[in-house]
Amino acid sequence: MGRVKPVVLNLIKTLILPIGILLLFMILARIIGKSGFGSWASIRMIAQQTMIGACIALAMTCNLINNRWDFSVGLIVVLSVIISAPIAESLHIGAPGLLMITIIAAVILSLINAVVYLLIRVPTLVVSIGTMIAYESVALVWRGGSGAKISDTAMLIFGRSPWIFALGILAGLVFYMLFSKTRFGYNVRALAGNQALAVSTGIKEKRNLLSCYILSGILLGCAATMNLSVSGIVQAPIKFNGAMGMMFEAFPAVFIGLYLSRYTNLAFGTFVGTFTIKLLMAGMLSLGIPASMQTFGIGIFLVVFLAVTSNQAKIGEYRRKRTRLHKLSGA
Structure with a gap:
């Protein structure tokens, strides 16, 4: 019983943010007469989008905690399926073949970043x-x-339930095992903590960097496959940085996941963070907020979240001082 209580408490702390946002927007939607948000159908759609976003966020995590910013992840998601889709369709290798070729393409594109x-x-x-x-x-x-287009619906199973959840959860489990249970993950954390000290103990920084980009490519390949499979079409970017929205949506999820990792594992925390951001976007959409303002809203949310979580010690000290002053004034 003593072990169960901390686990339950940590689970509550992990889930309180998305639950709070869900309840907030459900109330706001009801007030203005919008009843669609919060329904099972809308939650299921948000959960499906979470699988894609979480894979992108996890792909950025190992590099980001080592101060390696990658602005090309959105383009890798787009370009990898633009390359792989016609190959997979011409070879008639089905959904698993599409997934494998997309992962290979994404890994190559990711490794180009590392090598450069x-x-x-x-x-x-x-x-x-x-x-x-x-x-x-x-x-x-x-x-x-022309982008990527697949008309054979049998090749698009990773865009539908339950396969989209199976692939997303499998990708999350792979990240969890590699990051939490292997020497690779230990080296990533050691290099993030103190690179000079980690290298002096024998950790191969270049090898670990290449491994991070390979893992990033695998996860981006999974995200790209699911992204294509949802509609069967991925358009080529029609303007500069057209796919950067994917990256900017993933950034807040990474930071939320890193914060929640004190209560749960990083992979699950990142999924919760991604679900939170998708809830926030869907909630703003249900209120009729335009897309440009949604980006602004996510930015404000991230700033407030980082401000609160980064200053928890100061906030706690302020509360303790107020409590002491209240007791003294009451005496």
């Missing part, structure tokens, strides 16, 4: 912006910029 960074040693932020522009150009000229 290792060769020129400029900040990954600069490298990823450069490769992002290059990938976008390739997407616009590949097969005449």
Whole structure:
């Protein structure tokens, strides 16, 4: 019983944010006469979108905690299926074949980022912006910029229940096992804590970096397959940084997941963080808030979340001081 209580308490702390946002927008939607938000159908759709977003967020996590910013993840999601879809359809290899070829394409694109960074040693932020522009150009000229389209519905099972959940959860379990239970994950955390000290103990920083980008590519390949399978169509970006929205939606989920990792494992925390962001977006949409303002709303939410979580010690000290002053004034 003594062990069960902390587990239940940590689970409550982990889930209180998405539950609070869900209840808030359900109340607001009812007030203005919008009854669709909060229904089982809407929650199921949000959960399906969470599988895609969580894979993108997890793909960014290992690099982000090591201060490696990758702005090209959205383009990798788009370009990998633009490359793989016609190949998979022409070979008639079904949904598993589409998944494998997409993962291979995403891993190659992700490794290009890693190799360029290792060769020129400029900040990954600069490298990823450069490769992002290059990938976008390739997407616009590949097969005449027609994007990716699959008409065979049998190849699109990873966009429907239960397969989209099976693939998303499997990707999360792979990340959890690698990050929490292997030497790779230990090295990632050690390098994030103190890179110089970690290298001095024998950890191979370059090898770990390449492994991080390979894992990122695998997860992005899963996200790309699910993203294509939802509708069967992925359009090539029609303007500069057209796929960056995927990355900016994933960033808050990463930060939420990192914070929630004190109560649960990082993989589950990131899924909860992604679900929270998807709830926030769906809630704003149900209130009639335009897309441009939704991005603004997510930005404000992230700033407030980081401000509160980063200053919890100060907030706690302020509350203790107020309590002491209240007791003194009452005496």
